[in-house]
């Protein structure tokens with residue numbers, strides 16, 4: 001069978017296909033409504049739902065809930081009749097499957113292991129995702145766009161969230177499911193998995209590009225300067241820019257919010273940056289700290 | 298057909314019927330309201346809602362669908378528990394029995410498996426719609442936070458269920474997943490700074506998760522208890538706080554400009 005068909009029809013992967021379809025559909029619907037409301041706002045018209053009347057819960061709402069419940073139940077039943085949940089061989093600690101994949105919704109995090117050490121990819125970054133999500137209502141002080149779809153009134157919030165959600169979370173999951181084969185090597189969907197394939201990719205560290213051993217003291221110092229200046233620079237630059245162009249915004253944000261926002265943003269952007277460094281320039285680590293059990297960035 | 302009203306009349310005038318429904322339903326404002334607050338399940342809702350709550354466009358019904366998926370999982374999960382022993386010797390054969398011995402066992406297991414995937418998908422879409430409508434803004438900041446914990450719990454529910462069939466898929470997924478725990482700074486034996494706390498494979502956070510240094514019988518029992526008791530309990534409590542707050546924050550958010 002065509003390996004692509006084979007991989008998307010694996011029982012557990014059907015869920016990913018369903019996810020892709022559902023997410024694309026609702027993404028389109030959300031943005032369509034956002035643009036529609038933007039047109040209305042621009043024309044000075046009320047947005048959808050602004051002049052809502054009240055209706056009885058019983059029966060209009062109860063009826064639609066019942067219908068949705070039935071549709072979901074029928075859909076799941078058909079899915080369950082058509083496709084059987086897989087059951088592999090009995091657990092055997094001595095036979096490691098290759099690749100050993102985490103459940104699909106964690107595959108984005110597993111993909112991060114290519115670019116970050118486990119303490120970052122598996123512990124710190126996921127914790128920061130949760131912290132970041134929790135922080136959203138408190139750091140987004142834009143009072144507009146409350147209770148209706150809009151893009152124009154909250155461009156930056158939507159662009160940043162969408163980048164995190166669709167690219168860093170969902171796209172990495174799709175890559176983990178469909179594009180990673182034995183040895184976590186990249187396989188195009190039409191490529192046959194080859195368990196004997198070894199790819200020799202001589203990765204280097206950032207400082208070894210300019211000929212300095214990344215584990216030597218100068219290498220460690222230079223790496224440290226690069227990482228710290230990325231963090232500090234990324235957090236200070238917007239301050240300087242806004243100070244000049246939008247001092248009002250800085251005042252409204254206040255120090256705590258400003259630091260939280262920029263820290264979360266700089267951390268988030270370190271993911272695509274490290275991916276590019278690794279995939280395009282074959283750079284594995286920017287900064288190696290060989291002490292305390294090894295802290296590498 | 299003249300007898301149908303007679304029959305319904307008999308049924309409704311019956312003592313048992315009356316004890317259950319208390320009063321007749323006439324299509325009046327009062328009775329429509331009574332139907333909601335006189336019913337323990339429906340009275341999660343207000344008596345009247347805004348039109349947007351009834352149209353699919355705004356919420357897509359996604360939060361409700363997530364809750365419904367959870368209910369399906371609780372029901373199928375409880376039935377599955379009748380057929381399952383969380384022990385290394387029996388777990389795998391119990392699942393095989395579901396496939397080959399238990400009547401409708403396959404469908405039961407499939408419903409639970411696909412329902413779980415489905416819940417993970419729809420909870421993420423629910424979060425996306427809440428974000429896109431700006432419904433986390435005041436006064437709903439706290440309820441968004443409850444939602445974030447529900448999101449994490451949904452992942453953990455699914456994750457802990459992964460090991461229960463005791464097959465290669467679950468075993469290695471859990472091995473990969475919990476190995477991350479070993480990398481936790483300070484608390485995992487492979488994580489940075491752990492040497493300061495004298496952390497070893499036998500006292501680190503991974504050991505606590507697995508009840509051992511490897512995925513084995515204790516890990517199976519632990520994941521089973523997290524999966525069937527502890528996480529569902531916490532989730533149910535948080536869901537009810539979540540629903541309560543939806544109402545106390547003024548119902549489904551409406552445009553505020």
Ligand code: HEM
Nearest residue numbers: 356358360361363364424432440441444445447448549550
């Ligand atoms: C087990 C998971 C969850 C369940 C069962 C659930 C259920 C619901 C339900 C039934 C509603 C009513 C409106 C609707 O259907 O959209 C709702 C609203 C809401 N949910 Fe969730 N939810 C869950 C997870 C989340 C998550 C992950 C978030 C965000 C991170 C979230 C944030 C909110 C907020 C802020 C509202 C109020 C929205 C508004 O007023 O328009 N919930 N939830």
